[in-house]
Every structure is written in C-alpha cells, then in structure tokens.
Amino acid sequence: MPTSELTFRTALDADIPGLVELIESAYRGDASRAGWTTEADLLEGQRTDPEGVAAVVGNEAGRLLVVERDGELIACCQLEHRGDHAYFGMFAVRPALQGGGLGKLIIAEAERTVREAWGAREMRMTVIKQREELIAWYERRGYRRTGRLSPFPYGDERFGVPRRDDLEFELLVKPLG
DSSP: OOGGGEEEEEOOGGGHHHHHHHHHHHHSHHHHTTSSOOOTTTEESOSOOHHHHHHHHTOTTEEEEEEEETTEEEEEEEEEEETTEEEEEEEEEOGGGTTSSHHHHHHHHHHHHHHHHHOOSEEEEEEETTOHHHHHHHHHTTOEEEEEEEEOOTTOGGGOEESSSOOEEEEEEEEOO
16 A cells, blocks of 8 residues: 555544544444454453543644545554653554555554654553454564553543453563664
C-alpha cells in the first residue's frame, strides 16, 4: 500500500467521536473480531470513552496521530513525549483493514515523528502480556520485551471488564536510531 494514499495529522476535538468509535471497533465486541487485534476474549465493556480520548487529544506533552485515506479515518495512535523517550499507545486500525501492512507504515511514521519532533531516542509501550500474537508483531518491528510488568487496573471499568484475573501489562521498548 503506497504511503501517498495516507494522510497523517494531529487529532482535533472534532475528531473525538470518530476516534472513540474507531478504537472501540478495533478492540471490543463482535466488530473487533474482523481484525486480529481484538481484546474481546480478554475484556468486555469499553476500551475508551470520549473523556479518555479528549484527555489524549488535549495533552500538551503529546498528540493523537490520526491516519486518513481519502478523508476517511482509518487508524490512530497516541504519542507522548516523556523526556528522552516517547510512549506509543491507543493504536487502532479499522478491523477490515488489518493484516494488509497498514500497521507497519503507521508505526514507522510514529517513530519518525517522535525522533524528529522531540528527539526521542526510544519508543516505549505497554501491552497486555497475554497478547502473545500482538507482542510477536511488535518484536518483528524491533521492539523487545523487558519483563517489566505493571498491574491491570482491575475495578476501573473505563478500561474494560476483565474476563480473567491474571491480566498484566508488559513494557516493550525499541531504540530509535
């Protein structure tokens, strides 16, 4: 897929409803099963809400990168400047478009953006450790598992309702040349 078809820009407040719908469709419910990044087997309920997305859009230390093709919102990711590194999160691609190489293009653009905009030397992210297929995808892109775990926010339904009691996040890192 040529990158010329894609437009990258920073999200605006007007994008929030579409971003919530995109993120929910990629991670939760039956619609998410059309793609391979679903968390529906691990979590029920919401993945985010308008307030959560608005907080990322309004964060002065970062940006929510919007990806469009022909004016249609097809993907997004959160980038946050944290000193010498950047945090990558809230990555969502429309389920019907997953598996075609779009994610590789977006993560490469995200890495380029944080190097150029902030001089970030490392990208970090947290992934639910049970998501082995997703972690393997990131490993193929140069990210490495650190073994550093953090707890899942059990009891805070803003992040979903867990279907199991052993969820944890693992920190993945990648040096940016």
